[in-house]
Amino acid sequence: MTNIQDKIGKICPSAQFEEGDILLVIVPDTDWHSLALALRDDADLHFDYLSALIGMDWKDSMGCIYYLNNTATQEMISVKVITTDRENPMLHSVSDIWKVAIFQEREVFDMYGIKFINHPDMRRMFLRNDWVGYPLRKDYDANPELNPIRLTDEENEDDTFSIVEDEKGNIKEVKSKVFGDEEYIVNIGPQHPSTHGVMRFRTSVDGETVKKVDVVSGYIHRGIEKMCESMSYPQTLMFPDRMDYMSAHQNRHCLCMCIEKALGIEVPRRAQVIRVMMDELMRISSHLLSYGCTTMDMGATTAFFYGFREREKVLDIFDKTCGARMSLHYNVIGGVCADLHPDFAKDVKELCKILPSRLKEYHKLYTGNVIAQNRMKKVGVLSHEDAVNYAITGPSGRASGFSCDCRKKHPYSIYNELDFEEVIDNEAHGDSFTRYLLRLKEIEQSVKILEQLVDNIPEGEICAKVPKLIKLPAGHWYQQVEASRGTFGVYIESIGEKTPFRMHFQSPCFNLVGVMDLCCRNHMIADLITIGATLDFVIPDIDR
Amino acid sequence: MFDFGIVTNWIDSWLESVMPQWAATTIECVLVGVALLLVYALLALFYILYERKLCAWFQCRLGPNRVGPWGLLQVFADMFKILIKELIAIKGTDKFLFALAPYLVIIASMLVFVNLPWGNGLQLADLNIGVFFMIAASSIGVLGILLAGWASNSKYTLIGAMRSGAQMISYELSIGLSILTIVLLSGTMSVSEIVALQANGGWFLFRGHIPAVIAFVIYLIAATAETNRGPFDLPEAEHELTAGYHTEYSGIHFGFFYLAEYLNLFIVSGIASLLFLGGWQPFNIAGLDMFNEVMNYIPSIVWFLLKAFFISFVIIWFKWSFPRVRIDQMLALEWKYLMPIGLFNLVLMALVVVLGWHF
Numbered sequence: 030m031t032n033i034q035d036k037i038g039k040i041c042p043s044a045q046f047e048e049g050d051i052l053l054v055i056v057p058d059t060d061w062h063s064l065a066l067a068l069r070d071d072a073d074l075h076f077d078y079l080s081a082l083i084g085m086d087w088k089d090s091m092g093c094i095y096y097l098n099n100t101a102t103q104e105m106i107s108v109k110v111i112t113t114d115r116e117n118p119m120l121h122s123v124s125d126i127w128k129v130a131i132f133q134e135r136e137v138f139d140m141y142g143i144k145f146i147n148h149p150d151m152r153r154m155f156l157r158n159d160w161v162g163y164p165l166r167k168d169y170d171a172n173p174e175l176n177p178i179r180l181t182d183e184e185n186e187d188d189t190f191s192i193v194e195d196e197k198g199n200i201k202e203v204k205s206k207v208f209g210d211e212e213y214i215v216n217i218g219p220q221h222p223s224t225h226g227v228m229r230f231r232t233s234v235d236g237e238t239v240k241k242v243d244v245v246s247g248y249i250h251r252g253i254e255k256m257c258e259s260m261s262y263p264q265t266l267m268f269p270d271r272m273d274y275m276s277a278h279q280n281r282h283c284l285c286m287c288i289e290k291a292l293g294i295e296v297p298r299r300a301q302v303i304r305v306m307m308d309e310l311m312r313i314s315s316h317l318l319s320y321g322c323t324t325m326d327m328g329a330t331t332a333f334f335y336g337f338r339e340r341e342k343v344l345d346i347f348d349k350t351c352g353a354r355m356s357l358h359y360n361v362i363g364g365v366c367a368d369l370h371p372d373f374a375k376d377v378k379e380l381c382k383i384l385p386s387r388l389k390e391y392h393k394l395y396t397g398n399v400i401a402q403n404r405m406k407k408v409g410v411l412s413h414e415d416a417v418n419y420a421i422t423g424p425s426g427r428a429s430g431f432s433c434d435c436r437k438k439h440p441y442s443i444y445n446e447l448d449f450e451e452v453i454d455n456e457a458h459g460d461s462f463t464r465y466l467l468r469l470k471e472i473e474q475s476v477k478i479l480e481q482l483v484d485n486i487p488e489g490e491i492c493a494k495v496p497k498l499i500k501l502p503a504g505h506w507y508q509q510v511e512a513s514r515g516t517f518g519v520y521i522e523s524i525g526e527k528t529p530f531r532m533h534f535q536s537p538c539f540n541l542v543g544v545m546d547l548c549c550r551n552h553m554i555a556d557l558i559t560i561g562a563t564l565d566f567v568i569p570d571i572d573r
Numbered sequence: 574m575f576d577f578g579i580v581t582n583w584i585d586s587w588l589e590s591v592m593p594q595w596a597a598t599t600i601e602c603v604l605v606g607v608a609l610l611l612v613y614a615l616l617a618l619f620y621i622l623y624e625r626k627l628c629a630w631f632q633c634r635l636g637p638n639r640v641g642p643w644g645l646l647q648v649f650a651d652m653f654k655i656l657i658k659e660l661i662a663i664k665g666t667d668k669f670l671f672a673l674a675p676y677l678v679i680i681a682s683m684l685v686f687v688n689l690p691w692g693n694g695l696q697l698a699d700l701n702i703g704v705f706f707m708i709a710a711s712s713i714g715v716l717g718i719l720l721a722g723w724a725s726n727s728k729y730t731l732i733g734a735m736r737s738g739a740q741m742i743s744y745e746l747s748i749g750l751s752i753l754t755i756v757l758l759s760g761t762m763s764v765s766e767i768v769a770l771q772a773n774g775g776w777f778l779f780r781g782h783i784p785a786v787i788a789f790v791i792y793l794i795a796a797t798a799e800t801n802r803g804p805f806d807l808p809e810a811e812h813e814l815t816a817g818y819h820t821e822y823s824g825i826h827f828g829f830f831y832l833a834e835y836l837n838l839f840i841v842s843g844i845a846s847l848l849f850l851g852g853w854q855p856f857n858i859a860g861l862d863m864f865n866e867v868m869n870y871i872p873s874i875v876w877f878l879l880k881a882f883f884i885s886f887v888i889i890w891f892k893w894s895f896p897r898v899r900i901d902q903m904l905a906l907e908w909k910y911l912m913p914i915g916l917f918n919l920v921l922m923a924l925v926v927v928l929g930w931h932f
Contacts, residue, residue, distance in 0.1 A: 215728045223812040237732070237900050326812045328803055328897030334632035394894070400804055401896050554732070555813050555899045 033106060036074060040067045051096070051507060052106045061110045062121040068097060068108075069126050075099050076106065078417050078433075079127035081507065081518050081535040084137035086167045087111075091118050091141055094520070096507060096535075100417060100431070103438045107507070112143070115168075119192065119200070122148035129420035132244075132543040140165035140254075146192045146200060150207070155247030155572060157183050164255050185231075207243055208233055215554075219248050223326045223558045226568025230545065230557070237553045242546040250572040257532040262288055262499045263362060265532060269519075270356045272536060273570035275315035276512035278307045280534075281360040286441060287508035287519040288362050291501045297490040300364030301443050306377070306482050307347075307359060308510075309475040313384070314343040315513035316424075316468040316475075319565045323465055324395050326562040327404050332395045339380075339387050346376045362499060364492030377483045381476050388469055396466065405462035409548040409560035413457045419547070420540045423515025424471060425564050428464040430457025435511035447481055449474045461556075461563040468565070500527045514538055514565060538570035577873075578694025605697060609686055613836060618648040620835035623882070624889050631893045655831075658824040663725070666821065670724035675822065675829035677717030682836045684710035689843045690768050690852045692874035703764035704752055707844060708745070711799075714833070715741040718801075718808065718818050721830070725821040733817025736900055737808035740798055743907040744805075747795035750915035751788040754922045755848045758785065768852035773859065776851040782930075784922040789849045791915050793887065796841035798903070801834065803892035807900055838885050846880035853877040 034046055037054055041064040047053040056064055068076040076097035083094040092111035099105075112118045122145035124130040134145045135154040142163035144151060153160065161175045193203045208214055208231070218229035227248035233241040253272065257265045269280030282304050289296060296304075321336030344354040349370035351359040359365055395401050411421060416429035426433045434451040436444040452470045454463045501523035509518040515537025522531040541564045548564070549557045588597035622637070622645065629636025637644030662668075685707050687697045700706050715738060722734020758781045759767050771777055778785050798805035809817035819830045846852060853873035857865045898906070924930075 213728075215732070221815060237736075324896065328806065328812065329895060330628075331632050331893045332896075334634065338633055395896070398895065400898050400902075403902055404896060404899060553899055553901065555807075555897070558813050 033074065033104065036071070037064070037068075040064055040071075053109060054106060055109045055111070058110055058112055058120050061108075062123065062126075065095075065108075065123045065126050075101060076104075077127075079123070079129050079133075079420055080105070080509070080516060081520060081533070082130055082133035082137065083520050083531075083533045083535075084141045084143060084165065085109075085522070085531060086141060086165065088167050089113070091115065091143060091166075093120060093137060093143070094505075095123070096518070096520075100433070105439075118143045119146055120144075121146045121194075124148050127420070128415070128418045129540050129543060132539060136539075139163070142166065144192050146194045149191055150189045150205075151191050152189050153247075155250040157247075159183070164252060207231075208241070212240070217554075217557065219245075223561065224568070225322060225561070225566070228542070228566075228568045228571070230561075232549075232554070232557065234554060237555075239549045239552055239554060239557055242549050242557065244542055244545060246542065246571055248572065249569055251569075253573045254532055254534065257529055259528060261527050262501065262529065265529065266361065267356075267358065269534070270358055271569060272534060272573055273512060273514060273517070273538060273567045274355055275318060275567055276311060276514060276517065276570075277355070277357045278304070278311040278359060279510050279512040280517050281358070282308055282442070283508055283510040283512075283517050284519050285360045285362055286510070287506050287521050288499070288501065290508060291504065291506050291521065291523065292362075292495075292499070294363050294493050294495060296364055296442075296493055298443075298487050299489040300491050300493070302482055302486050303365050303369060303491065304360060305442055305444065305447075306479060306486075307351075307357075307365075309478045310343050310346060310377070310380075312513045313380075313472050313475045314340050314347075316472050317343070319468050319513075319562075320391060320465075323559075323562040323565070324401075326558050327401065329395060329398075329401070332391065335387070335391060335394060339384065342376075342380050342383075346373065346380065349373065349376070361492060363495040364490065366492070368491050369486070374483050374486070377479055381480050381483070384472065384476050388472060391469065396469075402462065404555075404559055405465055405563070406460055408461045408552060408556050409563065411459040411544060411548055413459065415544065415547060416459065419544045421515070421544060422537050422540070423511070423513070424452070424467045425464050425541060426515060427451070427453040428467045429459035430454055433516060435509050435516050439509060441508075441510060447478050449478050461559050464563040464565075498527060500525065501529070509535075512537060514541065514567065514570070534573055536570040536573060538566035538568075539573075541566040542571050576694040577692050581694065609683065609697070613683060613686065613832075614652075616839055617832040617835045618652060620839060620885070621648045621651070623885070624835070627886065627889050628893045631890075652828070655828040656825055660824040660826060663821050665726045667724040667726070670720050671821075672826070674717045674721035674724060675826045675833075677720065678714050678833045679717075679829045679836075681711055681714035681717065682833045682840060684713070685840045685844075688764055689840070689877075690764050690847055691877055692853045692872065695853075695874060696765060699763060699765045702762045704756060704762045704767070704848075708749060708752065711837070711840065712741075712745060714837070721822070722818040725818075727821055729814040729816075729820045730818050733808045733814045733820070737801065737818055739900070740801070740805065740807060740903060743904060744795045744798040744911075747791050747907060747911045747915050748799055750912070750919055751792040751795065752844075752848060754784060754788040754915075754919050755781070757919065757922050757926055764847060764852075767847065768854060771851035771854050773854075773857050776849065776854070778849040781922065781925065784918050784925055785849065787914065787918045788922070789845070791911055791918070792845060792849070793884070794911060795907075796845065797888050797891055798907075800837040800841055800888070802838065802888060804895035804898050805903060806892070806897060807903060812897075838888060839881055842881040842884035842888065843877070845884045846877060850880045850884075852880075 037044055041060045043057050043060055045055040068074050076099050078098040078100050080098045081096035085092050085094055090111045090113045095108040097106050110120055112120055120143055122134055124134055134148055137143050138151055139153040139155055140163055162169050187207050189207055190202050190204050194200050212233040215232050215234055217232050218224040219227045229245040231243040231245055232239055253268045269284050270277040272280055317336045317340040321333040324332035347357055348354050350373055351357040411429045413430040416426045416431040422433040432453055437451045452467055452474055503523055503525040505522040507520045509516050517537055518535030520533040521529050524530045548560045626636045637647035640647040640650050688703045688707050690696050718737045719734045722730040755777055756762055759770050778789055801808050819827055853876045855868040855876050857868055
């Protein structure tokens, strides 16, 4: 760690450092872009993966926190960049260095009004164009008269602007168009059977060929991060279940771990095992759903029902222990909220027994089908480089050869004791077929984990002793887990109150939807649906 | 086998004996029209239930089972619902063409009914170019679909209509070629003669051996495409174009498209059974007299329907097993594979007929 610190100090003498479990580098905005370039390109530092970009408002100043990852050594650092100008805050964009920042910075602009210099497309990400104010700012005026419920349609934003800095450092605003006047634009969504939710792709097509995809998001933006700021920590636990509802357990596990880390709570062994088992069951259910939806999006309705038949069994297990099939609310700070149902072990064993044969059936019905192969192979290829640059994690990233499984790379809970493999496509095909196949292979690994644990659930407490009133000490924490669709991160900043000062959820699906344009160009309309299905994003996780 | 011609001739002569010929012909036309509409509606209802039940079994489900025994009345309830639904007028549509389109589609499928050999002597009109008439009449349907897509003034429907146009025109070639192969074998275009030639178990599928089997397979594939059914349901492509060319339709206008789709399924199955499986001819095996007696005892109309339902079953089976092909793959399949094979097959059949290799 000191090695990195020295190196950064040499590149950027103005940097200040703050030790912690993750090194924090504080950099002035003027040096930030050159340092970022060095951080990515330097052979030793090689921070090629931007795992989180968090907008912040510290009342006297505003800025961003970047979490950077070295994909070779798994070293992580965080960088803080600050501006004190509240009227017209500007930071330098890193979207040319880490492409994932294109969307992430748009979100920060949407919520904080921080404009990013040299960002190609500074539109709002989630909110309407006519929204007044920037909601996550601490001085935001939530007066409903400012933002009444609009009764008119939102105008299509064909105009965009970017802040361009020339070589002399002069800054000017440049207007540009998203689509030309002569382009034929088809709206895929927001009401569309294959967007898996209220998502809208403005698609410029030439005949059947997709020329450009513009992601219009925010139809189910609920302002979760804003709501968290006025809720106590146990109350915030309800939100992760409602983001990626197919990774409810993992997401909530992440938030609980982050709070436990801040409080220094040791979670009992029994609760750890239960949590991991639930995470893996959730992953199985999510991948089964993904299989079903992928096949159905390509027109094979029968395969969809096969996937759902097995998923029902997982949901039944959840139903018995958690009392719910969706929005499970099972993890709590310190452990889990209820003990296992007496049938749990029996049901899990039965599931582990049938799944391998059922997977074989799926392959027989669908994977081997010549139409399915033609529809998926070499469609929507995402190269290894792009996957890292766009921070595509989870099965979609691993299909491109990006080794990014948090359970292996940053082991949490009891994952380092377990015997399982990171399913990864070493040849980095990165096409839809590989993404599809990889999910089915991951189910096998999850079954392997379940089989190891089901007979070894230790007796004991299911929840640690937790104070009645939970107040986090002043500080900030970041925790990641491997959710069903990729790396899910939680950032909490506290100033010692019972509500968080800032809570940020780094969702994998937001990054996934960011590559839609890249993957879909010059493919057919039908391929857009295939690519969307195999990337497997969940809309509430994008919008939050 | 019982000849239904006896019944129809008897009605005809009885009517003519009590009234002038023009009146008798008018009444016969009305009767035939009513019978046709009735059969049309009932068959559509049967097919909806048939497909829903079959697809439920493929998918480990039960299918409709609440209204009536085994859900038998469900389709009637659905039809009634569609009849009383509002026809929503949409801004910016070409009102006349928009309303015309479903009728064109349904008329096209109804016209083909005229020529189907329902049973022994049970045929509305026995044209000497019956097969040709069928191909011609069924081609009108694509006009309706193109019109529907165009008149709706929506991007989804337009893309759906264009896909449909490309698909139907392409696959009509294959259908035409495979039908031509059988016409070559039989030497006639008259439906009744084609059926008569396949008497005593001499179905063309068996008699024409290799070229007939190839033609049958091509016909099945092309017919699936022609009826816009999966894996060739691109014009509707629910997951890409929401509902393709009929996205903007509601009420009975949508119902017409829906009915026409199922009736087209019956029609292509009917034509397949006529050309390849002997129409209403019973299944006979030379030499097994007892067996043939039993087979002949089954009425001819039952034979025809059973064969048609069997072919429909295969086409439904396709739909619920395969994913949808993409537009370029679909066109490649037709123009690069099916049509060349079909042309080659036609030459092969000509050779077989000339050299007398068929049975």
